[in-house]
Each structure stands twice: as C-alpha cells, then as structure tokens.
Amino acid sequence: MRLPLPSAVSCRTFGSRLPRWRRARESFVWGVTLALVAGACAAQEVTIAVSRASLSLPVWVADSLKLFADEGLAVTTRECIGGHRCIKLMFDGEVPLATAAEMPVMLNSLTRSDFAIVATFVTSKRDIKLIARKSAGIKTASDLRGKRIGTVQGTSAHYFLDGLLLFNAIDPRGVELVALAPEQIPAALSEGQIAAAAIWEPFANRSIRALGADTVVIPSAGIYTETFNLLATRTFIAEREPDLVKVLRALSRAQRFIRERPQQAQVILRERLQEDQSFVDATWRDFDYRMSLNQPLVSTLEGEARWAVREGHARRDSQIPNFLHFVAPESLRRVDPDAVTLVIK
Numbered sequence: 001m002r003l004p005l006p007s008a009v010s011c012r013t014f015g016s017r018l019p020r021w022r023r024a025r026e027s028f029v030w031g032v033t034l035a036l037v038a039g040a041c042a043a044q045e046v047t048i049a050v051s052r053a054s055l056s057l058p059v060w061v062a063d064s065l066k067l068f069a070d071e072g073l074a075v076t077t078r079e080c081i082g083g084h085r086c087i088k089l090m091f092d093g094e095v096p097l098a099t100a101a102e103m104p105v106m107l108n109s110l111t112r113s114d115f116a117i118v119a120t121f122v123t124s125k126r127d128i129k130l131i132a133r134k135s136a137g138i139k140t141a142s143d144l145r146g147k148r149i150g151t152v153q154g155t156s157a158h159y160f161l162d163g164l165l166l167f168n169a170i171d172p173r174g175v176e177l178v179a180l181a182p183e184q185i186p187a188a189l190s191e192g193q194i195a196a197a198a199i200w201e202p203f204a205n206r207s208i209r210a211l212g213a214d215t216v217v218i219p220s221a222g223i224y225t226e227t228f229n230l231l232a233t234r235t236f237i238a239e240r241e242p243d244l245v246k247v248l249r250a251l252s253r254a255q256r257f258i259r260e261r262p263q264q265a266q267v268i269l270r271e272r273l274q275e276d277q278s279f280v281d282a283t284w285r286d287f288d289y290r291m292s293l294n295q296p297l298v299s300t301l302e303g304e305a306r307w308a309v310r311e312g313h314a315r316r317d318s319q320i321p322n323f324l325h326f327v328a329p330e331s332l333r334r335v336d337p338d339a340v341t342l343v344i345k
Contacts, residue, residue: 043074044243048230049086049098050077052273054201055122055228056099058289060272061254061265071246082182084155087231090115096236097247101156102227102297106304109326110318114234116328118244119291119339121251122228126286128160129204130218133211136195141168141218147195150178150188154313157182159304160224161198162311167223172311186210200226201286205279227297237328244331248291252335255289293332294341298323 046068050056059077062068068075080086083100087108090098105117132138136147144165151157162172178194185197190210196218197207208215230251232244258265266280273279301323308314329340 043069043072044240044246045074045076046097046240046243046247047076047078047095048247049089049095050079051083051086051099051228052079052081053127054269054273054283054287055101055124055127056272057258057265057269057287058121058251058254059099060268061257062250064268065254065257067250067253068247071250073243073246073250075247075250082152082155083228084152087115090231090233096233096240098231100229100231102229102301103154103156103159103304105229105231105326106301106323107154107308107314109301109321109323110305110308110314113321113325115231116234116237116326117229117293117297118232118237118328119230119248119251119332120227120293120297121230121255121289121291123288123290123292124226124228124286125221125224127204127226128157128198128200128220128224130161130164130196130198130220131189131204131207131211132196132216132218133189133192134214134216135192138195138216138218141165141170144168144196144218145170145174146176148176148178148193150180150185150194150197151199152182153177153179156224156226157198157200158313159307160220160226162307163223164198164218164220201283202273202275202279205275205282225296225300227300229297232328237331241331245334248331248335252291255291258289291332291336291339292341293327293329293339295343298327298342301326 048059050059063075063077078089078095080089084104086098087100087104089095137143138147141164149161151161165172165175180188182199182203185199185203186206188194189197189207199207237244266284270277270280302320305320309316309318324342324344327342329342333340
C-alpha cells in the first residue's frame with residue numbers, strides 16, 4: 001500500500017524537526033513514511049574516471065567543494081594516468097563517465113559508436129610540450145631529426161608530436177618513435193634512454209625538473225589546441241540524462257570558482273597532483289577552464305582521423321565518421337545554451 005507523504009515532508013526539508021505523534025500506530029506509519037522519503041531523496045551514485053592531470057581540475061574542485069553533492073549526486077572519482085586509460089575503464093563497463101582529450105575519442109570512433117562527448121570543459125594550447133636534452137645535441141627543432149623521441153602512442157601527445165615535426169619540415173618517419181607510458185617519460189629523459197619527449201602536464205614539468213640545466217623546450221605555439229572532454233556511454237545519456245545535467249552544472253560552478261578564486265583552486269590542484277606552488281606558477285596560464293561544444297572540436301576530430309588513417313595508426317580502410325554523431329549537446333544546452341555553438345550539417 002502506498003502511504004501518502006505528509007505535506008511537510010520533502011527532499012529539501014527532510015531531517016528538520018519532526019511533529020510529535022501521540023499514538024504508537026501513527027508513529028509507526030510516520031517511521032515508514034520517512035524511510036520511503038529517505039530512499040527517494042538518496043543521492044544518485046555516479047562514478048567518473050578522471051585523468052590525473054591539470055586538465056581535470058574542475059572535477060576535483062567540484063568534488064572538494066561538494067558541488068556534486070549539492071546537486072544531489074554521490075560522485076566517486078577513479079583516477080587514471082591518461083585519458084586513454086580513463087576511456088578504457090568506460091568501455092570495460094567499470095564507469096559510465098570518463099575524461100579524455102579528443103584523440104582517444106577519434107581513435108575509438110573508428111570502431112564503435114556507443115559513447116559521445118557531452119562537454120569540452122578545458123582547452124589548452126600549451127599543456128603538451130616537447131622536452132629535449134641539450135646533451136643529446138638538441139638546441140632547436142631541426143636537431144630532432146634521427147633522434148629517439150618518446151611519447152604515448154594513440155594520444156593527443158602523439159598527434160602533437162607529428163604536427164610539430166611537420167611544422168618544422170621533418171618527416172615523422174625520420175625520427176625513432178619510442179612508445180612509453182606517461183609516468184615513464186621523466187625518468188626515460190633523465191636517464192638518457194630518449195633524446196626528447198612529447199608529453200602533457202604534470203609530466204612535462206616533471207621532465208623539466210628532472211633534466212634541470214640540460215632542458216630544452218622546443219617552441220610549439222599555435223601548432224595544436226587540445227580539448228579535454230567529459231564522455232558518457234550512450235546508455236547513461238539515455239537512462240540518466242537528469243543526472244548528467246547535474247554533473248555538468250556542478251562542473252560549471254567549479255569553473256566559475258576557478259576563475260573567481262584562483263588561489264583557492266590552486267590549493268586543490270597542488271593537493272590532488274601532489275605538486276608544489278612552483279609547478280602551479282609555471283603552468284597555471286596554460287589552461288582555459290570553460291565549458292563548450294563548438295565546431296573546432298569537430299574539425300580537430302576530422303583532422304586527427306585523416307592523420308590516423310594516413311599514417312597507419314588506424315586501418316587503411318577505416319571509414320571516417322560524421323563526428324557530430326559523437327557529440328551529445330542536449331545536456332550542456334540545459335546548463336548553458338550559449339556554450340553550444342555547433343554547426344549542424
């Protein structure tokens with residue numbers, strides 16, 4: 001039998017002072033009613049795979065300030081080193097949401113269509129850097145020819161590296177590519193296993209500190225704009241769209257906090273990455289923490305797909321999809337309509 005809720009009971013007022021019930025039977029009914037209300041008001045559980053990188057700061061701010069909880073969500077974060085690992089957790093069915101740059105999105109879109117980008121929440125022109133050793137005979141980009149260069153294959157760092165080489169008139173096949181995990185790169189550089197590396201933060205800065213006076217940072221302004229995105233399975237989008245809106249609303253509030261209270265946000269960044277203030281000072285301006293879904297995202301995905309097929313990083317017979325099918329803008333439109341500027345073809 002469904003028991004009617006007393007008019008004073010709601011998710012917002014639950015837990016306030018209870019009326020006094022004089023009779024045992026009515027007390028029992030009230031207790032059952034409260035149990036039903038508590039169940040209805042329980043925070044919805046969501047797990048997000050979060051890359052351990054400066055790009056993930058909005059998620060960490062929302063978590064630290066309990067902004068997810070304010071939206072009625074019980075969010076658990078699972079940290080992974082690199083968006084390529086986070087997206088794998090999503091595909092393995094361990095999490096419904098993941099953070100990643102657009103490159104893993106592109107590579108997986110060639111073989112599956114059960115996921116989508118729901119928002120870009122960070123962009124950066126300087127997150128990925130080409131770090132080289134002077135002692136390897138490198139002073140400028142032209143010195144990279146024939147050198148052993150480390151990067152994480154199939155990631156935005158790999159795409160950045162090829163773009164930098166081509167920009168400097170170097171055939172990517174004219175260097176020896178060494179596939180490494182991101183956490184291996186600082187040691188590989190400092191121990192002389194590689195001459196240079198293309199890698200994102202915080203591993204770029206760790207590489208610079210490991211090399212010390214032996215460091216050369218190859219200029220790369222304007223070569224590539226990285227996007228960092230929140231991804232969701234199609235099942236989650238279809239079945240839990242209201243919760244997705246809440247996640248995006250919490251992230252939007254976190255981004256406003258980052259802009260308005262940068263020093264407090266920097267404390268959260270230091271604690272999550274276990275870095276010091278010198279790291280924050282060196283990299284803080286490298287990131288634009290703003291929500292968007294825009295046409296350059298689609299154009300970048302298209303360019304990366306052509307690159308992957310041309311360079312043999314994907315099957316030669318791969319069909320390049322319409323990447324608008326891998327963007328689900330409806331939830332972000334509910335949070336911030338102005339953030340969505342996609343051109344629907």
